Amino acid sequence: MKYLNEVLKYFDISNKYRSYQIELFKKYVGKEILEVGSGRGKIIEILSKNEDKKFTLLELDENFYEFLKTKFISKNIKILKEQSVNLDGNKFDTIFYLDVIEHIEQDTDELNTAYNLLKENGHLIIIVPAFQILFSQFDLNVGHYRRYRKKFFIDYSKKKNLEIKKLVYFDILGFFIILFSKILNLTSSKKTTLGIKIWNFLIPLSKLIDKITFYSLGKSIVCIYKKSNK
Numbered sequence: 001m002k003y004l005n006e007v008l009k010y011f012d013i014s015n016k017y018r019s020y021q022i023e024l025f026k027k028y029v030g031k032e033i034l035e036v037g038s039g040r041g042k043i044i045e046i047l048s049k050n051e052d053k054k055f056t057l058l059e060l061d062e063n064f065y066e067f068l069k070t071k072f073i074s075k076n077i078k079i080l081k082e083q084s085v086n087l088d089g090n091k092f093d094t095i096f097y098l099d100v101i102e103h104i105e106q107d108t109d110e111l112n113t114a115y116n117l118l119k120e121n122g123h124l125i126i127i128v129p130a131f132q133i134l135f136s137q138f139d140l141n142v143g144h145y146r147r148y149r150k151k152f153f154i155d156y157s158k159k160k161n162l163e164i165k166k167l168v169y170f171d172i173l174g175f176f177i178i179l180f181s182k183i184l185n186l187t188s189s190k191k192t193t194l195g196i197k198i199w200n201f202l203i204p205l206s207k208l209i210d211k212i213t214f215y216s217l218g219k220s221i222v223c224i225y226k227k228s229n230k
Contacts, residue, residue, distance in 0.1 A: 014197075014203075016203035017199070017203050018042055018046065020203055020206075020207055021043065021127060021222075022043065022046060022047070024166070024170065025127075025166070025224055028165060028166075028224050029094050029125075030053075030092075030123065031054060031093055032053075032054055032094070033056070033092060033094045033096065034055075034056045034087070034096065035056070035058065035095075035096040035098070036058045036084050036096065036097055036110075036114070037098075037103065038058065038059045038064070038068055038079075039064055040064065040067060040068075040071075041057065041071055043096070043098055045071070048074065054076050054078075056077075056078045056087075056090075057077065057078065057079045058082055058084060059079065059081060060082075060083065065081045084114060085113045087117055088116070088117075091118070091119045091122075092118060092119060093122045093123070094122060094123050094124075095117060095118055095125070096126075097125070097128075099220075101126060102128050102129055102139075102144045102146055102148070103143050104145070107145075107146075108156065111156060112160075115160050115162070115227065118227045120227055120229040121226065121227060121228070121229055123224055123227075124162070124224070124227070125222075125223075125224050126153070126225075127223075128147070128148045128221050129221075130148055130149065130169055130218060130221045131148075132146065132149075134175070134179060134182060134219065136181070136182040138178075138181070149221075150167055150221060150223075153221070153225075157225060160225075161227065161228050162225040162226065163225065164223070165224040165225065165226050166222060167222075168215035168218075168221070168222060169210075169215055169216060169217050169218035170215055170218040170219075170222060171210065171220055172209045172210055172213060172217050172219075173202050173203075173209065174218065174219035174220070175218050175219040177199050177219075
């Protein structure tokens with residue numbers, strides 16, 4: 001977890017990327033929000049500036065949990081060291097898994113739990129790393145079990161009463177940065193953090209190319225499900 005914490009620090013200062021993530025899903029965010037695996041809580045830090053929203057953050061790692069308790073002192077933010085399955089009986093407008101389910105061995109079981117916690121017409125917002133071809137030592141170092149293709153989310157939507165509101169790859173330049181890093185074996189922590197800084201600088205260009213290429217390739221996937229009341 002120490003390595004993951006160091007990497008997340010660099011992702012947290014990657015303001016261009018964080019803004020891009022939020023831009024992709026912000027219109028689907030409701031008032032009662034659950035985030036599973038909050039880590040250092042950067043996305044919630046940004047979203048919680050809207051005082052009309054209420055947040056429940058779940059974090060099992062002791063160090064991240066203590067960090068979040070220190071970072072967020074607000075009546076609108078509840079921080080729990082719990083698994084999502086223990087929230088049975090609670091319901092949320094929006095549930096986030098932002099770069100989280102790739103860390104969970106039984107990912108489908110976790111999504112089933114999220115489905116049960118979601119209100120009718122609520123949204124399940126998921127961001128994951130894309131394309132197993134990019135899987136590298138870096139993924140292993142930060143605790144990833146896998147990377148994903150869109151087919152996984154299409155298949156899952158058919159098993160549940162879920163409407164796909166958005167399902168796209170994004171950050172095409174990030175795809176090639178990771179690919180070249182894997183080929184050149186640039187996996188040391190110093191090289192990784194330098195790569196993150198360069199990548200963040202290139203995000204505006206990556207956003208532009210994503211639009212031009214219709215979000216057909218990228219280092220990540222964003223999937224947004226709506227729980228239909230039909």
